[in-house]
Amino acid sequence: xxxxxxxxxxxxLDLLATQIEAVPPAYAPARATWxxxxxxxxxxxxxxxxxxxTVVDIVGLWALNQAxxxxxxxxxxxxxxxxxxxxxxxxxxxx
Amino acid sequence: xxxxxxxxxxxxxxxxxxxxxPPDDREAALAQLFQAHYPxxxxxxxxxxxxxxxxxxxxxxxxxxxxxxxxxxxEAALAYLRSVVCNLTRMRLRHLQVVRKHAGPREYGVxxxxxxxxxxxxxxxxxxxxxxxxxxxPARQREALVLRHWLGLREAEIAEAMxxxxxxxxxxTSRGMAALTRAMEERR
Numbered sequence: 001x002x003x004x005x006x007x008x009x010x011x012x013l014d015l016l017a018t019q020i021e022a023v024p025p026a027y028a029p030a031r032a033t034w035x036x037x038x039x040x041x042x043x044x045x046x047x048x049x050x051x052x053x054t055v056v057d058i059v060g061l062w063a064l065n066q067a068x069x070x071x072x073x074x075x076x077x078x079x080x081x082x083x084x085x086x087x088x089x090x091x092x093x094x095x
Numbered sequence: 096x097x098x099x100x101x102x103x104x105x106x107x108x109x110x111x112x113x114x115x116x117p118p119d120d121r122e123a124a125l126a127q128l129f130q131a132h133y134p135x136x137x138x139x140x141x142x143x144x145x146x147x148x149x150x151x152x153x154x155x156x157x158x159x160x161x162x163x164x165x166x167x168x169x170e171a172a173l174a175y176l177r178s179v180v181c182n183l184t185r186m187r188l189r190h191l192q193v194v195r196k197h198a199g200p201r202e203y204g205v206x207x208x209x210x211x212x213x214x215x216x217x218x219x220x221x222x223x224x225x226x227x228x229x230x231x232x233p234a235r236q237r238e239a240l241v242l243r244h245w246l247g248l249r250e251a252e253i254a255e256a257m258x259x260x261x262x263x264x265x266x267x268t269s270r271g272m273a274a275l276t277r278a279m280e281e282r283r
Contacts, residue, residue, distance in 0.1 A: 005276045006244060009229070012222040013142060013245040020141050022134035027126050030153065034160040041161075 121163045128172055129156060136180050142241045143184040144230060151187065155179040177242075177256040185234045221279070228278035235259075236271030243268055 133152060140148035155176050159166075166172060218226065229237055235257065242253045253264045 005225075005272060005279055008221065008225060008279075009240065009272075009275060010244045012218065012225050013241065015218065015222065016142060016226065017138045017245065020138045022137040024130055024133035027129050030129065030156065031122070031125070031160075033153075034157045037157060038161060 121160075124169050124172070125156070125160060125163070128159070128176070132173060132176065136176055139177065139241070139246070140180050140184055142245060143181065143238060144234075145184040145187055146191070147187065151180055151183045154183055174252065174255055177246075178258065181238050181242075181256055182258070185238070188234055221282070224282050225275065225279065228275050231278075232271050232274055236267045236274070239264055239267035240271045240275075 133156075136152045136155065137148050140151045145151050158179050159172060159176055162175075163172075166175065229240065232240070238257055239253060242248045242256055248256070250261045250264050253268075254261045257264065259267075
């Protein structure tokens with residue numbers, strides 16, 4: 001039964017396919033459309049990248065501008081109480 | 096085997112790893128592909144149930160134009176086009192299902208009924224029933240059956256076109272065929 005269904009399906013699909021009018025459109029206008037779409041896609045991508053880059057730059061500059069001058073995060077010579085601690089003469093000191 | 100089936104076999108046979116044409120020949124190769132395979136791809140989209148087959152095929156060629164440099168070779172182009180047509184048709188059908196669910200059948204139902212009536216005018220009763228049963232199948236099963244029985248593709252080629260494994264192709268094909276057989280038996 002499956003075999004006959006397969007055969008009938010094949011015939012039906014062939015018949016359906018032959019009824020479909022499929023004339024390819026002219027290639028040149030189609031290619032012009034592809035090129036136009038590709039140019040637009042690249043332009044949008046470039047604008048998007050520029051916008052993201054600019055926004056990130058602005059946010060970074062704003063954050064740096066908000067930082068206080070006196071606060072040193074990495075190289076800080078003061079102890080926890082804010083007092084200046086000179087380096088030991090031997091060069092070895094408490095961590 | 097139909098002439099198109101033979102051509103599809105000839106062009107989509109095993110894909111070489113190396114590009115066989117320099118990239119500068121893209122325009123000529125695309126023009127040749129466009130003239131040779133546009134009708135067959137349009138028919139494939141219609142048989143898969145697309146209501147806007149021209150748009151789908153045009154989009155498939157645009158995607159090929161965009162990604163030509165990433166293609167494994169010119170021989171892979173037809174398989175890629177088939178794959179894009181299958182995917183876009185499936186996406187379109189899902190979109191229409193959602194639209195119908197929210198908007199009701201008044202707009203899209205009439206349009207699809209008119210187009211299918213024109214297409215199926217010359218079919219016999221049992222063929223019409225078969226087409227109706229084919230339309231009721233899930234999209235994956237319908238794709239597998241059309242690629243297998245209309246294009247005459249091998250399982251590996253169907254798997255590549257649908258983006259699934261060979262085992263899944265077998266499963267979809269056998270389930271789809273079983274559903275069609277059941278529908279035809281119930282009709283008697």
